[in-house]
Amino acid sequence: xxxxxxxxxxxxxxxxxxxxxxxxxxxxxxxxxxxxxxxxxxxxxxxxxxxxxxxxxxxxxxxxxxxxxxxxxxxxxxxxxxxxxxxxxxxxxxxxxxx
Amino acid sequence: xxxxxxxxxxxxxxxxxxxxxxxxxxxxxxxxxxxxxxxxxxxxxxxxxxxxxxxxxxxxxxxxxxxxxxxxxxxxxxxxxxxxxxxxxxxxxxxxxxxxxxxxxxxxxxxxxxxxxxxxxxxxxxxxxxxxxxxxxxxxxxxxxxxxxxxxxxxxxxxxxxxxxxxxxxxxxxxxxxxxxxxxxxxxxxxxxxxxxxxxxxxxxxxxxxxxxxxxxxxxxxxxxxxxxxxxxxxx
Numbered sequence: 001x002x003x004x005x006x007x008x009x010x011x012x013x014x015x016x017x018x019x020x021x022x023x024x025x026x027x028x029x030x031x032x033x034x035x036x037x038x039x040x041x042x043x044x045x046x047x048x049x050x051x052x053x054x055x056x057x058x059x060x061x062x063x064x065x066x067x068x069x070x071x072x073x074x075x076x077x078x079x080x081x082x083x084x085x086x087x088x089x090x091x092x093x094x095x096x097x098x099x
Numbered sequence: 100x101x102x103x104x105x106x107x108x109x110x111x112x113x114x115x116x117x118x119x120x121x122x123x124x125x126x127x128x129x130x131x132x133x134x135x136x137x138x139x140x141x142x143x144x145x146x147x148x149x150x151x152x153x154x155x156x157x158x159x160x161x162x163x164x165x166x167x168x169x170x171x172x173x174x175x176x177x178x179x180x181x182x183x184x185x186x187x188x189x190x191x192x193x194x195x196x197x198x199x200x201x202x203x204x205x206x207x208x209x210x211x212x213x214x215x216x217x218x219x220x221x222x223x224x225x226x227x228x229x230x231x232x233x234x235x236x237x238x239x240x241x242x243x244x245x246x247x248x249x250x251x252x253x254x255x256x257x258x259x260x261x262x263x264x265x266x267x268x269x270x271x272x273x274x275x276x277x278x279x280x281x282x283x284x285x286x287x288x289x290x291x292x293x294x295x296x297x298x299x300x301x302x303x304x305x306x307x308x309x310x311x312x313x314x315x316x317x318x319x320x321x322x323x324x325x326x327x328x329x330x331x332x333x334x335x
Contacts, residue, residue, distance in 0.1 A: 015137060022141035026112045027232070030145070034232040038145050085115060088138070092122055094131045 007090035009083055011056055016041055016049045021084045024059060024076040032072045050074065058083055116142055148233040148283045150222035153332055155214035156290075156324025160317045162213065166206035167313035174198050210316075221332070237282040244275035265308025269298030269315045284331070290323045 012018045019039045023030060036046050053059050058080030062073045076084075119142065122135045143149065178195045181188070222229045248271025252264055276291030294315050301311040 012134075018134060018137060019141045022138040023145040025115060026142045026146045030232060034145075037228055037231050038141065088115060088118060088135075091131045091135055092118065095122060095129070095135070 007086070007093070009087040009090070011053070011058070011083070012087050014049065016046065017053055020046075020049060020053060020074075021058065021076070021080065024074060025081065025084055029062070029073050029075050032074070035074070053080070056080075056083075144227075144233075146233065146282075148237040150218060150225055150227055150229070150234075151237075151283050151287075151327075152217040152221040153324045153326070153328030153330075154217040154221075156320045156327065158213035158217060158324075159210035160320030160322075160324060162206050162210040163320060164313060164317035166202050167309055167317060170199065170202055170309060174202065233282065237279060240282055241275050241279040244271055244278055247271065248275070262305045262308075263302070265312050266298045266301040266305075269294050269301060269311060272315075273298060284327065286323065286327055286330070290319060293319055 012021065016039055020035060023035060023038060032046070032050075035050075036043065039046065050059070050061075054061055056079075057077060060075050060077055062075065064071045064073065116139075119135055119139045122132070174195065178191060181191045219229050228234075248268060251271065252267055255261070255263060255267065273291045273294030273296075276287050276294060278291075280286075280288035280291060297311055297315045297319075301308060304311070
């Protein structure tokens with residue numbers, strides 16, 4: 001999973017996945033629609049990336065209802081939090097190294 | 100299925116945000132920095148309501164000043180004319196109370212509506228929605244202290260205690276703004292602190308509530324509105 005050269009996490013190569021993690025790390029819980037709005041992506045596109053993040057164990061899905069409408073919310077897992085922190089640290093190191 | 104305990108937002112989130120904030124200030128156009136900027140933008144966009152318009156403050160302040168002016172130059176003279184001629188009489192005192200209540204409600208409604216309008220206009224211009232997780236959070240965290248203050252003031256009026264209405268409204272409003280500042284532009288915090296200080300001062304100049312109101316809800320709103328507009332909106 002980790003790129004051996006610089007410690008950057010391959011999962012976060014994608015801007016949408018990176019955005020999802022950035023949002024989850026500062027929000028306790030967030031709904032699919034809020035994510036969609038903030039990232040400005042289509043349903044299908046967002047769903048694909050969310051599935052891949054879930055498969056990696058980085059986020060947890062909670063399915064609920066508001067009335068009859070489904071309301072799916074997401075929270076970050078400890079693994080996800082650690083992976084994201086490591087990724088930021090790696091980014092930091094790279095930026096420092098370039099200087 | 101992931102059967103893991105979820106991570107709770109807390110101190111770590113804040114540390115991480117500071118780190119990202121610091122990194123995104125360094126100015127090399129590398130891929131890594133673009134990533135960091137993206138992370139920072141998403142963190143900001145998802146945790147604070149940033150479309151609040153300075154013009155909302157200006158318009159609310161203008162309505163407050165208009166209300167205060169009308170009260171000072173039309174309602175008060177009308178009442179004191181009667182008072183000086185015939186002395187205290189409960190009919191004209193009731194008229195005064197009802198008129199003041201109506202003017203205050205009208206000012207509150209117009210100020211709120213105009214504030215909504217300018218913020219709605221700005222969020223539309225930015226292409227963001229007015230009703231999302233950040234605006235909801237901002238709304239509830241402002242509404243709770245305001246509602247508590249409103250109940251408190253209605254309680255005071257119920258007991259025929261009108262002297263502390265102006266200081267109490269300034270202080271509760273100030274507390275609401277200090278609370279709101281965690282969920283929107285941080286400048287609001289200083290406006291809130293100013294309102295609190297003004298409310299405290301007003302406690303010792305009880306007869307001048309209208310002037311404190313005009314200053315707190317009128318002048319300060321306009322002043323902060325202009326500062327925020329210059330700071331965030333003029334460029335775009």
